[in-house]
Amino acid sequence: MKIKFHDDPWYHYEVSEFLTQDEFDEVKAYHIENVPPLEKGRNNLNNQFISEEIRGIITPRMHELAKLIKPKEDNTNRRLNIEMDTIQPEWAFSIHQDIKGKYIVFVLDLSDTGNGTRLHKSGDGPIVKTMPWIVNGGGGFIRTDYSWHSFDTHGATEPRRTVILNLM
Numbered sequence: 001m002k003i004k005f006h007d008d009p010w011y012h013y014e015v016s017e018f019l020t021q022d023e024f025d026e027v028k029a030y031h032i033e034n035v036p037p038l039e040k041g042r043n044n045l046n047n048q049f050i051s052e053e054i055r056g057i058i059t060p061r062m063h064e065l066a067k068l069i070k071p072k073e074d075n076t077n078r079r080l081n082i083e084m085d086t087i088q089p090e091w092a093f094s095i096h097q098d099i100k101g102k103y104i105v106f107v108l109d110l111s112d113t114g115n116g117t118r119l120h121k122s123g124d125g126p127i128v129k130t131m132p133w134i135v136n137g138g139g140g141f142i143r144t145d146y147s148w149h150s151f152d153t154h155g156a157t158e159p160r161r162t163v164i165l166n167l168m
Contacts, residue, residue, distance in 0.1 A: 016137035092152035106140035111161035
């Protein structure tokens with residue numbers, strides 16, 4: 001796992017090689033089988049429906065990532081929330097802050113192409129940065145009162161497939 005930190009417009013990070021290739025292939029196959037694209041919009045599979053096998057792959061990797069982000073903290077006791085999304089082209093989720101219960105957020109990019117998370121300086125401000133789309137990697141941040149972000153599939157021709165990971 002490789003990580004790169006940024007502080008503009010606020011503290012966030014990019015990750016590559018989050019899973020081994022075999023793990024990635026297994027998670028992606030599970031995602032494709034269990035989260036088919038809808039005719040339009042967003043389809044998701046929430047935490048309680050993710051298999052124990054997939055949780056067993058993702059959980060230790062997320063704890064490894066948390067150790068890189070916050071090396072002085074033990075985050076292994078935090079609950080991991082997993083959400084798998086498939087989003088059809090030309091769909092958007094508006095600018096928002098995550099709920100206060102979320103602590104470390106990471107979006108694992110599965111599909112070959114997609115738009116990374118859009119970063120904003122305020123709840124009604126323009127996009128100031130788009131995180132890169134990194135297959136078997138992605139972008140994330142520590143939730144704060146100024147971590148405004150959005151995501152969309154504008155300009156896409158294929159569904160955007162992600163796994164959203166939140167340490168609570």
